[in-house]
Amino acid sequence: MPADTLQALGHGVHAVDTGFQRPRFDAAYLIVDRGRAAFIDTGTRHALPRLLGALESLGLGIDAVDWVIPTHVHLDHAGGVGPLMQALPRARLLVHPRGARHMIDPSALYQGALAVYGQAEMDRSYGQLVGVDPERVQTTTDGMTVALGGRRLEFIDTPGHALHHHCIWDPVSRGWFTGDTFGLSYRELDNAAGQPWIFPTSTPVQFQPEALRASVERLLARTPEAVYLTHYGRLGNVAELGRHQLALLDEVVALGRGLRDHPQRHQALCEGLRQLYRRSLRAHGCTLPDEAIEATLALDIELNAQGMGVWLDRERR
Incomplete structure (x- = not known):
């Protein structure tokens, strides 16, 4: 092991x-x-x-x-x-x-x-x-x-x-x-004080x-x-992490509904999540370069955008 x-x-x-x-x-x-x-x-x-x-x-x-x-x-x-x-x-x-x-x-x-x-x-x-x-x-x-x-x-x-x-x-x-x-909360994204960042x-x-x-x-x-x-x-x-996560959840929902009818919705959702996460991490005090942040979150951005698309289509029905 x-x-x-x-x-x-x-x-x-x-x-x-x-x-x-x-x-x-x-x-x-x-x-x-x-x-x-x-x-x-x-x-x-x-x-x-x-x-x-x-x-x-x-x-x-x-x-x-x-x-x-x-x-x-x-x-x-x-x-x-x-x-x-x-x-x-x-x-x-x-x-x-x-x-x-x-x-x-x-x-x-x-x-x-x-x-x-x-x-x-x-x-x-x-x-x-x-x-x-x-x-x-x-x-x-x-x-x-x-x-x-x-x-x-x-x-x-x-x-x-x-x-x-x-x-x-x-x-x-x-x-x-x-x-x-x-x-989800990855240790690579903790700030300099060791405080975690969390996202839905x-x-x-x-x-x-x-x-x-x-x-x-x-x-x-x-x-x-x-x-x-x-x-x-x-x-x-936990209470602070919960508040932060729910605030991000509200932003994710607003992002998705704003892009519901975008002609290239998946790509727009990916870019929107990328910007949302980067902005939130900078406010949190994460000092990783943008490229490292994107590499760490690449899989989550793709899958979260896919899941948001399924949710938006279900809401439309």
């Missing part, structure tokens, strides 16, 4: 860098309590050696894992679920009810991702998907809790980024595992800004001490 793959975050929570795309881009989380363990998000199937290596580094056997919990079934969060479940004989899968069928039979999930990314990227980054035995799959409900060692993890339904998204509350760390609901994600195909706002506000209502983002890491100062 590469150095710096496993990071202890306190309260029995560990981040595992899955190695997807670049360092510190995609995290899985391993929670350990009284010798019992749960993975939250898994990365792609290529992350399996790192996930199993994290257990070994912590002195845990494969039979110590009770739960595998994708926040939602997008492949950077759940592409590794099938192979991981095959490697963990005692684990059960906890998944949003809208995502369960895609974990049991991932063929439609694969085809949907193929339409977004293309065959070359699917082969390079994701590989083939593996289904999970339905007898090992348990769906969650809003407000449901499950035991992990001496703590209980709570699930809430959080649409907005995806209809098949739930977030997980850990009362010991007083933190939310937010998948993509609470946005609208990747295809279920972006719903009103629902996303409601979900973020619901997370904030718990007054969490931390959020654990898949992209990327544990962040504090």
